[in-house]
Amino acid sequence: xxxxxxxxxxxxxxxxxxxxxxxxxxxxxxxxxxxxxxxxxxxxxxxxxxxxxxxxxxxxxxxxxxxxxxxxxxxxxxxxxxxxxxxxxxxxxxxxxxxxxxxxxxxxxxxxxxxxxxxxxxxxxxxxxxxxxxxxxxxxxxxxxxxxxxxxxxxxxxxxxxxxxxxxxxxxxxxxxxxxxxxxxxxxxxxxxxxxxxxxxxxxxxxxxxxxxxxxxxxxxxxxxxxxxxxxxxxxxxxxxxxxxxxxxxxxxxxxxxxxxxxxxxxxxxxxxxxxxxxxxxxxxxxxxxxxxxxxxxxxxxxxxxxxxxxxxxxxxxxxxxxxxxxxxxxxxxxxxxxxxxxxxxxxxxxxxxxxxxxxxxxxxxxxxxxxxxxxxxxxxxxxxxxxxxxxxxxxxxxxxxxxxxxxxxxxxxxxxxxxxxxxxxxxxxxxxxxxxxxxxxxxxxxxxxxxxxxxxxxxxxxxxxxxxxxxxxxxxxxxxxxxxxxxxxxxxxxxxxxxxxxxxxxxxxxxxxxxxxxxxxxxxxxxxxxxxxxxxxxxxxxxxxxxxxxxxxxxxxxxxxxxxxxxxxxxxxxxxxxxxxxxxxxxxxxxxxxxxxxxxxxxxxxxxxxxxxxxxxxxxxxxxxxxxxxxxxxxxxxxxxxxxxxxxxxxxxxxxxxxxxxxxxxxxxxxxxxxxxxxxxxxxxxxxxxxxxxxxxxxxxxxxxxxxxxxxxx
Ligand SMILES: *Cc1c(COP(=O)(O)O)cnc(C)c1O
Numbered sequence: 001x002x003x004x005x006x007x008x009x010x011x012x013x014x015x016x017x018x019x020x021x022x023x024x025x026x027x028x029x030x031x032x033x034x035x036x037x038x039x040x041x042x043x044x045x046x047x048x049x050x051x052x053x054x055x056x057x058x059x060x061x062x063x064x065x066x067x068x069x070x071x072x073x074x075x076x077x078x079x080x081x082x083x084x085x086x087x088x089x090x091x092x093x094x095x096x097x098x099x100x101x102x103x104x105x106x107x108x109x110x111x112x113x114x115x116x117x118x119x120x121x122x123x124x125x126x127x128x129x130x131x132x133x134x135x136x137x138x139x140x141x142x143x144x145x146x147x148x149x150x151x152x153x154x155x156x157x158x159x160x161x162x163x164x165x166x167x168x169x170x171x172x173x174x175x176x177x178x179x180x181x182x183x184x185x186x187x188x189x190x191x192x193x194x195x196x197x198x199x200x201x202x203x204x205x206x207x208x209x210x211x212x213x214x215x216x217x218x219x220x221x222x223x224x225x226x227x228x229x230x231x232x233x234x235x236x237x238x239x240x241x242x243x244x245x246x247x248x249x250x251x252x253x254x255x256x257x258x259x260x261x262x263x264x265x266x267x268x269x270x271x272x273x274x275x276x277x278x279x280x281x282x283x284x285x286x287x288x289x290x291x292x293x294x295x296x297x298x299x300x301x302x303x304x305x306x307x308x309x310x311x312x313x314x315x316x317x318x319x320x321x322x323x324x325x326x327x328x329x330x331x332x333x334x335x336x337x338x339x340x341x342x343x344x345x346x347x348x349x350x351x352x353x354x355x356x357x358x359x360x361x362x363x364x365x366x367x368x369x370x371x372x373x374x375x376x377x378x379x380x381x382x383x384x385x386x387x388x389x390x391x392x393x394x395x396x397x398x399x400x401x402x403x404x405x406x407x408x409x410x411x412x413x414x415x416x417x418x419x420x421x422x423x424x425x426x427x428x429x430x431x432x433x434x435x436x437x438x439x440x441x442x443x444x445x446x447x448x449x450x451x452x453x454x455x456x457x458x459x460x461x462x463x464x465x466x467x468x469x470x471x472x473x474x475x476x477x478x479x480x481x482x483x484x485x486x487x488x489x490x491x492x493x494x495x496x497x498x499x500x501x502x503x504x505x506x507x508x509x510x511x512x513x514x515x516x517x518x519x520x521x522x523x524x525x526x527x528x529x530x531x532x533x534x535x536x537x538x539x540x541x542x543x544x545x546x547x548x549x550x551x552x553x554x555x556x557x558x559x560x561x562x563x564x565x566x567x568x569x570x571x572x573x574x575x576x577x578x579x580x581x582x583x584x585x586x587x588x589x590x591x592x593x594x595x596x597x598x599x600x601x602x603x604x605x606x607x608x609x610x611x612x613x614x615x616x617x618x619x620x621x622x623x624x625x626x627x628x629x630x631x632x633x634x635x636x637x638x639x640x641x642x643x644x645x646x647x648x649x650x651x652x653x654x655x656x657x658x659x660x661x662x663x664x665x666x667x668x669x670x671x672x673x674x675x676x677x678x679x680x681x682x683x684x685x686x687x688x689x690x691x692x693x694x695x696x697x698x699x700x701x702x703x704x705x706x707x708x709x710x711x712x713x714x715x
Contacts, residue, residue: 014070024054031413053121095144107712110270112280120577123157135411139696141215149219167556256282278363284370307714311371323360377600408600409699417584464585488559492566501586503538506548509597538574591616608690630686
């Protein structure tokens with residue numbers, strides 16, 4: 001089966017720069033600032049207005065601007081340089097994999113995930129899981145690892161967040177036109193959309209296939225919004241994380257069964273199948289079922305399939321795991337067990353988990369049972385996962401449960417501020433990017449003059465504050481906002497004040513309101529004239545999460561309160577762009593999950609890389625990242641049975657550290673140039689210790705050596 005990429009052909013580019021369209025269709029531009037600038041610098045306000053979507057931009061940009069650029073020798077020099085870099089990259093002659101791991105180059109990894117967060121112009125992600133998947137693909141591309149992604153494209157996206165005057169989260173949905181996005185439609189030879197189908201109760205459901213080119217890695221995305229389907233089924237892939245169980249199981253059947261059929265149709269033939277979280281675990285059934293149809297018994301087929309499956313679990317909370325009631329499994333798989341040569345009970349056993357309220361079919365259980373290897377996403381989470389899934393190996397002690405851990409990381413080029421990168425180029429050596437997981441290399445951070453770091457950090461803080469002010473200005477001029485809302489959105493932010501950021505999903509365990517728990521004490525801390533402090537919040541609550549929405553409201557009310565003097569701010573509609581501005585722009589990154597609920601967390605890694613200091617509970621990655629000198633710890637390394645007591649202790653710890661250590665360090669250790677030497681020394685320690693360890697480079701090297709290569713050798 002072949003397929004073709006369809007580029008909208010209504011471009012009318014000047015010949016000299018007509019490869020801009022090709023560039024825009026490969027997300028390589030998203031992590032190469034010189035490439036994205038080639039597009040954005042043509043019309044910066046339009047670029048911002050379109051949320052940095054290059055296809056929409058190239059459709060809308062004034063033709064005269066393009067004509068002028070095609071005559072501008074400075075622009076053309078840039079253009080030629082970028083294109084040369086792009087061509088060299090895509091040729092992939094000298095890659096990490098070829099150098100370090102030639103055995104891998106013949107294999108191929110299929111990476112399945114429910115969400116992919118690649119860029120703000122494509123909001124098909126809800127949070128950390130999606131960002132991690134996106135970073136995984138980008139790093140695989142950089143390293144030359146043969147990998148293809150499989151997931152969904154959601155035509156209504158994750159939602160747009162707006163707050164009412166009283167801080168209540170309201171949601172609205174997008175209606176995307178994929179042809180206005182850097183997304184490629186796959187078609188059959190005859191020009192009809194490329195489709196696959198799966199069987200759902202009493203019907204066949206179809207999905208068409210789109211592709212996003214992520215550097216050298218293709219990401220295939222399923223979309224049920226096609227004419228062959230009923231109106232109801234067309235909505236199946238409209239949004240992420242439906243609370244409706246039938247929608248959810250239908251999506252997962254489409255991803256698991258459909259994803260395998262899709263790769264087959266495209267001739268991809270992967271060696272290793274990586275399930276990123278349990279949502280895609282039905283892929284194991286499709287693989288087994290194909291072998292059973294060829295004549296194997298179920299046990300033989302399962303044993304064979306298992307050898308090349310790997311599974312990553314992300315959820316440390318038992319209730320948070322994806323599971324279905326048994327009646328639903330009976331409804332959606334009325335005869336699958338017969339086809340597999342199993343009894344109904346044997347079939348259910350593949351995913352059975354006994355809960356206090358009864359039995360369920362658990363997707364992670366299915367994934368674990370049919371994978372050669374399973375891993376958690378931080379050292380602490382590995383431990384938690386071994387306890388959680390111990391019941392699957394009742395004869396083993398917790399420490400012998402065969403679940404390992406590979407700590408998450410971040411894709412450095414996607415998260416590093418442009419000026420920081422230029423500084424690293426100067427002090428770490430021009431090819432530091434190729435050796436970023438080398439700890440020795442990062443010792444050179446010591447060579448950077450304090451003033452350079454301080455200046456860059458001031459610049460990135462100004463950028464963040466400008467974003468807040470410009471957004472507030474737009475909202476104000478819409479005549480729908482009250483003055484107090486404009487204050488809450490950040491118009492009073494000050495570029496010289498110590499600024500603390502808190503941005504993440506507003507799930508209750510993340511305790512966004514912990515710092516507000518003794519509000520009077522907080523006000524005293526932030527409003528001192530000689531040492532003012534600002535707090536910037538952002539984040540969405542799941543539309544069905546009422547307690548999460550109440551947390552947002554509590555923060556918003558504090559932001560509007562005149563007594564907080566405009567020093568508490570809430571930025572609406574948290575996304576990749578705001579995340580980037582915040583991790584690069586604030587001085588301190590605060591994270592206060594209720595331990596041990598945060599499997600890893602990655603936003604703090606982004607902060608550390610950019611010289612923002614972490615101030616966090618010892619949970620997830622920070623247990624490994626904190627070394628005593630590179631940030632601060634909230635509370636202690638202890639799990640409490642009583643959450644109220646835990647909250648109280650942790651809040652006390654936050655206030656004490658702010659009052660006695662953190663705020664004074666920022667203001668009271670200034671030298672002649674008004675720079676805090678001791679602060680910058682912590683910043684350097686944080687970059688030096690965290691940057692090499694918490695990158696996707698280190699992470700993928702581990703996936704390669706510990707998961708993919710052994711699975712490839714199993715084939
Ligand atoms: C990095 C990131 C996350 C994950 O952050 P946590 O540390 O898990 O809170 C979520 N959303 C966005 C937009 C991000 O960039």
